[in-house]
Amino acid sequence: MSERDALLAEAARRARRYVDGVDQRPVTPSQAALADLHRFDEPLPDSPSDPLETLALLDDAGSPATVASTGPRYFGFVTGGTLPIALASAWLGSAWDQNAALPMMSPIAARLHDVTRGWLVSLFGLPDTTEVAFVTGATMANATALAAARDHQLARLGWDVQQDGLAGAPALSVVVGDRAHSTLLKALGLIGLGRGRVHRVPADDQGRLRAELLPDVVGPVIVCAQAGEVNTGAFDPFPQIASWVRDRGGWLHVDGAFGLWALADPTRAHLVRGLREADSWATDGHKWLNVPYDSGMVLLRSPENLRRSFGSVAGYLPPAGGFEAMHHGPESSQRARQIDVWAVLRSLGRAGVADLVAGACARAHRIGEALADAGLEVLNDVVLNQVLVAAGPDPTTARLISAVQQDGTCWCGPTTWNGRVAMRLSVSGWNTTDQDAEQSVEAILRCARQVGAVPVR
Structure with a gap:
């Protein structure tokens, strides 16, 4: 195998490993992973080096410090995942x-x-x-x-x-x-x-x-x-x-x-x-x-x-x-x-794109309904894939958002709506299943109980 082929094969192996594990890992990187980014802080090398070594550094120190935005429980910034055929x-x-x-x-x-x-x-x-x-x-x-x-x-x-x-x-x-x-x-x-x-x-x-x-x-x-x-x-x-x-x-x-x-x-x-x-x-x-x-x-x-x-x-x-x-x-x-x-478009066809949209909307509605039933306040009519959630006073909502982000099961971002602090969920990923929606609801409610936003049951 030539050096070029070995390099490309190694890149493919590492990329597949990342894709295989993104559903199981916490959505946000750990503090240890963020600290390990110091490995990139080095002077510009004077001489060429082994490309395989550079690739290994990029993966070993870089992959753990990514946000799992291609995973099924990233609900921030209306960010979709990456369909396998797209990748x-x-x-x-x-x-x-x-x-x-x-x-x-x-x-x-x-x-x-x-x-x-x-x-x-x-x-x-x-x-x-x-x-x-x-x-x-x-x-x-x-x-x-x-x-x-x-x-x-x-x-x-x-x-x-x-x-x-x-x-x-x-x-x-x-x-x-x-x-x-x-x-x-x-x-x-x-x-x-x-x-x-x-x-x-x-x-x-x-x-x-x-x-x-x-x-x-x-x-x-x-x-x-x-x-x-x-x-x-x-x-x-x-x-x-x-x-x-x-x-x-x-x-x-x-x-x-x-x-x-x-x-x-x-x-x-x-x-x-x-x-x-x-x-x-x-x-x-x-x-x-x-x-x-x-x-x-x-x-x-x-x-x-x-x-x-x-x-x-x-x-x-x-x-x-x-x-x-x-x-x-x-x-x-x-x-x-x-x-x-x-x-x-060729892989999904007209029906597949419609299902992609309808599925995300259905799961957003399901999440909003479950959170409201548990005592959180949903501030919007869930007509698409967006859910706005408040937990009473602004400081409590802010603590809830922080707790959810630190928990790592899912990721939801902060926003303000009509003068109130709110947590925003944007369900956009192709790989978000009903189970992911339920798992995310459980995590949000667990965090809500921790910050006193809903009664402990």
């Missing part, structure tokens, strides 16, 4: 190491993009004209869509943002719900529209934008709606918002980092009504589709709006020959993220 295809894709910028640079990436685009459009029930561009995550997907929206709205007034910039441009209104995700505001700042120069519309008790309070703006306007509020999972009232936008000739963008996948589950039809009327959508594959990081997607009803904002011109670039990713998004060189997405 396997990512391994092969890394071996290919394709630059997906242009079809000439990777015919396989270009073909998989075309196939995956068609599958996603069909799965979500979006217009046939819809184009898909792969980016790093929902933050950049939002920024990409909003840049295209900005340029389109101002072009209607004769202003070319790409040529002339924003200085002196006509006024452009941006409307967001009061519970818009912070990364949406970050995206608005990134593209020059400002985080603070927005019309904020009050939200209801579940975080839904109150459409009856949309402002009476004049001139070009972009409205940012939300599919899946990050704390409650609530969906904005899309039919009313879409009607308001159409009456003003505006652009409707939907931030659906995880909630957009509800389009794949027929049992969530009541949540997504009107969602398909938008002009653009942003989502993540590394959340509910359970592909590896990073995997964001931006979808636009009219693909020419992406080309207007992101087309590049250089003497060495070939004539157009199919979908050219570098001309439809902010990155030129880019990982072929469509490989993992294609592999998962």
Whole structure:
């Protein structure tokens, strides 16, 4: 066996060992594992060394210090796990190491993009004209869509943002719900529209934008709606918002980092009504589709709006020959993220994706119901995969969160909701079973009894 083959075989052996053990280990690393990270603190070596030794250090000191976010009981940050086919295809894709910028640079990436685009459009029930561009995550997907929206709205007034910039441009209104995700505001700042120069519309008790309070703006306007509020999972009232936008000739963008996948589950039809009327959508594959990081997607009803904002011109670039990713998004060189997405969609099929969404929602509902029955307070209507839990006064809830995280059976993060400290559970992993849900409930209630949040039974 060559040195290269031995190195790759050893990497595969170590990776398989990690995957095999992630379900059984505590979700958070031990203090000993964190202390052992000091082994990485060394000067840059003067000379080459054995790659097998480097790989061993990475695994021996690094693997124990990971958070088991690919395991079945990690409920933090709406982080999905990694389906086996997603991991396997990512391994092969890394071996290919394709630059997906242009079809000439990777015919396989270009073909998989075309196939995956068609599958996603069909799965979500979006217009046939819809184009898909792969980016790093929902933050950049939002920024990409909003840049295209900005340029389109101002072009209607004769202003070319790409040529002339924003200085002196006509006024452009941006409307967001009061519970818009912070990364949406970050995206608005990134593209020059400002985080603070927005019309904020009050939200209801579940975080839904109150459409009856949309402002009476004049001139070009972009409205940012939300599919899946990050704390409650609530969906904005899309039919009313879409009607308001159409009456003003505006652009409707939907931030659906995880909630957009509800389009794949027929049992969530009541949540997504009107969602398909938008002009653009942003989502993540590394959340509910359970592909590896990073995997964001931006979808636009009219693909020419992406080309207007992101087309590049250089003497060495070939004539157009199919979908050219570098001309439809902010990155030129880019990982072929469509490989993992294609592999998962082909393996699961339409029914499998629907089951992935429905199963997570069912387990979130089961967890919320069990915690409420035991005396904890569930602060949201569990309509999707998000559960907000309080344990009475804020200090008690904070102690509960700390106890759960230290226990290690599952991991839940802190948040604030309507002025209260809350514990947030986001059920997104493909491998979370009913048994994992029950085990997590038992651990949370055990911790709740320890901090005096529920009676000892």
